[in-house]
Amino acid sequence: MRRLYHFPLSPFCRKIRIVMAEKKLQFELVEEPAWERRPAFLALNPAGEVPVLIEPDGEALADSQAIAEYLEELEPEPPLLGRHPRERAEIRRLVNWFDRKFCTEVTDNLVGEKVMGRLVHKTGPDSRAIRAGHANIGVHLDYIGFLVERRNWLAGDRLSIADITAAAHLSCVDYLGDIPWDDYEEAKVWYARIKSRPSLRPLLADLVPGMPPAKVYADLDF
Amino acid sequence: MRRLYHFPLSPFCRKIRIVMAEKKLQFELVEEPAWERRPAFLALNPAGEVPVLIEPDGEALADSQAIAEYLEELEPEPPLLGRHPRERAEIRRLVNWFDRKFCTEVTDNLVGEKVMGRLVHKTGPDSRAIRAGHANIGVHLDYIGFLVERRNWLAGDRLSIADITAAAHLSCVDYLGDIPWDDYEEAKVWYARIKSRPSLRPLLADLVPGMPPAKVYADLDF
Structure with missing residues (x-):
């Protein structure tokens, strides 16, 4: 069976968990505190980051978008990357919008500070980052x-x-209760549609010890 | 003809310029000071970033990796993304290594501070960033x-x-003369090989006004 090294509140890992669930691929989850930089884990991915996917033959694949594209090539149904070059260009543009722009401007400032700051650096969040x-x-x-x-x-x-990808990032921020959904009706309706998919159900049961999710997090009628 | 909105010392634009040259695609370059946030440019790419590729029918494509994958699908020869899913996964892993990890740790700290700091923020570089x-x-x-x-x-x-992608980032840093090539012999031999390709020649003629390149920059025997 495939094995995925992950961390529950990593949007990059969540992307792969949702992709595999949409494609009905079986996999085993292994939680990896990547910040501890275990030598055995660095041997799998010298970047020292989750997700890392271990194929049944033992091959290790790293980088969330490389893994997502690989899974799409191996298991094309249902198609998650479009059918034509321009469709795929638009999908990849938006993937990078969320993985780079949203991540830098929002995820890193909120999830990075509140969760990783506490777990890794054992410090409270930087209030300027939270405001940003x-x-x-x-x-x-x-x-x-x-x-x-x-x-x-x-x-x-x-x-x-x-x-x-967008839902993977937003769901991490939503775990903290930091999304003002009621002020953004169209985005809320879109998120309610993707949140109710069976592929997201396992994510809504995630629990970081000592840091329970916001009340709205697992609620499909938020 | 295709048109590419670019900035000379943007590694993301350089990636597309090299890809198009390797594939022998004709294109016209238009310099875009993206930081000025021209409304007409934001209409092409709401992220406000170069590169943006305009196809002959007027369609605008944004995000360097989305553009690179699109060009590979349209013009598969010579293949720049591998022939098998695992080869492609390894290539994409390394693309993101340079576009994310190298960019954050090196390009942004050196090129971002020395060039963009001067052009955009009209300030001198932050010495902590340069040291990092x-x-x-x-x-x-x-x-x-x-x-x-x-x-x-x-x-x-x-x-x-x-x-x-690696050469695109390194060549921007090399423009500043900030790469200690002599301490890294294997990397230097690899860079000398890619630097001597005709596809890189136009980049070696780039010139940012008021900021001439380091002496080694265009030298093939550096």
Whole structure:
């Protein structure tokens, strides 16, 4: 069986967990505190980051987008990367929007500070980072609203890795209760649709010890 | 003809310029000071970043990796993304190594501070960032050496987008003369090979006004 080294509140790991669930692939989860930099883990991924996917023959694959593209090539159904070059370009543009832009502007400032700061650096969050994360989130929720007013899903007619990547980041921030959903109705309706998919159910049961999720986190009627 | 909105010392734009040159695609370059946030440019890419590729029919594509994958699908020869799923996973892992890890640890600290700081924020570089950039670069040059001791190119037997992405970032840092090549012999031999390719020649003629390149920058025998 495939094995995925992960951390519950890593959006990059969540992306792969959702992709594998959508494709009905069986896998075993192994929690890896990557910040401890275990030599055996660094041998799997010299970048020292989760996710790392171990294939049944023992081959280790690293980097969430490399893994997502690999799974798409091996298991094309259901297609999560579009069927035509321009569709795929739009999906990949939005994947990087969330994995780079949203991550730097929001996820790192909120999840990075509140969760990783506490687990790794044993410090309280930097209040400037928290303020920046809150200040930045609205632009992204507006952009989601803009897209889903024009399209069924973020990148087009079908659910794609763009939606999955966005939901992976937003769900980590939502664990902290830091998303002002009621001010962003279109984004909320989109998130309610993806949140209710069976592929997200295991994520909604995630629990970081000593840090229970916000009340809205697992609620499908938030 | 295709048109590429770019900035000379953007590694993400350089990646696309090299890919198009390797594939012998004709294109016109348009310099875009993305930090000025021209409304007409934001309409092409709401992320406000270069590169943006305009196709002959007027369609705009954004995000360097989305563009690189799109060009690979449209113009598969020569193949720059490998031929098999695991080869491609390794290439994409290394692309993200340079576009995320190297970029955050080195490019942003050196090129970001010295060039963009001056052009955009009209300030001198932050000396802590410069020190961090210099401190971080060795690990990456060692890793390049580690890879090319085992493989012909970074990700395998053939030149790939992994080499192109690495060269795109390194060439921006090299413009500043900030790479201690003589301490990293294997990385230097690899860079000399890619630097001498015709696809890199236009980059070696780049010139940022008021900021001439280091003496070694365009020298093939550095």
